[in-house]
Amino acid sequence: DIVMTQTPLSLSVTPGQPASISCKSSQSLLHSDGKTYLYWYLQKPGQSPQLLIYEVSSRFSGVPDRFSGSGSGTDFTLKISRVEAEDVGVYYCMQGIHLPSITFGQGTRLEIK
Amino acid sequence: EVQLVESGGGLVQPGGSLRLSCAASGFTVSSNYMSWVRQAPGKGLEWVSVIYSGGSTYYADSVKGRFTISRDNSKNTLYLQMNSLRAEDTAVYYCTSYPRFYDSSGYPRDYWGQGTLVTVSS
Numbered sequence: 001d002i003v004m005t006q007t008p009l010s011l012s013v014t015p016g017q018p019a020s021i022s023c024k025s026s027q028s029l030l031h032s033d034g035k036t037y038l039y040w041y042l043q044k045p046g047q048s049p050q051l052l053i054y055e056v057s058s059r060f061s062g063v064p065d066r067f068s069g070s071g072s073g074t075d076f077t078l079k080i081s082r083v084e085a086e087d088v089g090v091y092y093c094m095q096g097i098h099l100p101s102i103t104f105g106q107g108t109r110l111e112i113k
Numbered sequence: 114e115v116q117l118v119e120s121g122g123g124l125v126q127p128g129g130s131l132r133l134s135c136a137a138s139g140f141t142v143s144s145n146y147m148s149w150v151r152q153a154p155g156k157g158l159e160w161v162s163v164i165y166s167g168g169s170t171y172y173a174d175s176v177k178g179r180f181t182i183s184r185d186n187s188k189n190t191l192y193l194q195m196n197s198l199r200a201e202d203t204a205v206y207y208c209t210s211y212p213r214f215y216d217s218s219g220y221p222r223d224y225w226g227q228g229t230l231v232t233v234s235s
Contacts, residue, residue, distance in 0.1 A: 039212060039223075048225040049158065054212055061220050092158055096213060100171035102148070104158040 002027050002098045006091075006105035014113045019080040021108045023093035028073050030097075037096035040069055040078045043107075044089040052091075053078065085112055115139035115224050117208045122229030129198050129233070135191040135208030135226055143186045145222055146211035149193045151204035152228075159204075162193065163211065176202075198233045205230050 003026040013019045029038045040053040051060040053069035056076060066081040080087060093105040121133040133149070135142075148163040162172045162182040170182050181194040191208055205228040212221030 037213070043158075048207055048227055050225070051212065051221065051223040054221050054223070060223070061218065090157075094158075096211060099146075099211075099213075100163050100165070100169075101173065102150075102160050102163075102211065104160070107157045 001101070002095055002103050004093055004095055004103050004105040006093055006108050008108060009106060010109045010111070012111050012113050013080075013083040015085060016082050019083050019087075019110060021078045021091055021093075023071075023076045023078070023105050025074045025076075025095055027098065029076075029095050030073060036072060038069075038071070038076050039094045039096060040067075041092045041094060041104075042087070042089050043092065047089075049092065083110070083112070088112055115222075117210075117224055117226035119206065119208050119226040119229040122206065122231045124232045124234065125198055126235050127199060127233055130194070130196045131198065131231060133193040133195065133206055133208075133229055133231070135193075137189045137191070137224075140210075140222065140224065142184050142189050142191055145214055147182075147184065147191045148209055148211060149182065149191075150207045150209055151202075152207070153201075153204045156204075161206070164191070195231070198231075200233050203231060203233050
């Protein structure tokens with residue numbers, strides 16, 4: 001089974017400062033169709049997960065441009081250029097290539113200093 | 114507007130059964146890969162099961178043989194029949210669509226319900 005490993009597991013960031021989360025997969029997420037099926041979600045306290053980034057670097061509808069994704073193959077990064085108070089929650093990466101199962105990283109908890 | 118509304122959670126004794134439902138509106142369950150993802154208290158997200166648009170079903174090893182995923186196309190509803198429940202099945206269960214298909218705007222059809230809590234305890 002594919003394993004998704006996130007680092008760090010927690011972050012404490014001052015508002016206005018950047019933040020970065022790494023996600024490494026145990027197998028390549030590059031599909032033969034040329035797409036890489038790596039997603040980033042944010043689960044705000046008491047809410048369902050919400051999609052931020054799909055296919056490594058594409059922002060989902062309504063996601064602020066301070067969120068960006070990058071990477072390829074097995075190494076991926078989510079960056080927040082300037083953290084805001086509303087960004088608090090747990091961030092998960094997810095692989096969607098090695099179906100039928102989808103696999104999530106352990107989650108990275110972001111708190112505001 | 115797309116909505117997924119789960120129901121059916123509750124408190125059940127070990128060895129008992131529950132059936133979760135996920136009623137969809139604004140999109141067609143049978144045209145998507147629909148799954149159940151769970152989250153134990155204070156823990157991360159864990160995939161449980163999926164039903165493909167063609168009807169094929171798959172399960173995590175932890176629930177195989179105990180859980181059954183299905184759908185009713187006429188009701189546009191997804192189900193999860195859970196039998197032989199264990200304490201470790203205690204979690205919030207989310208109904209969600211795999212983001213492998215795209216809507217008319219070109220965005221992935223990534224939809225989540227609000228979750229329903231299943232507690233297995235004596």
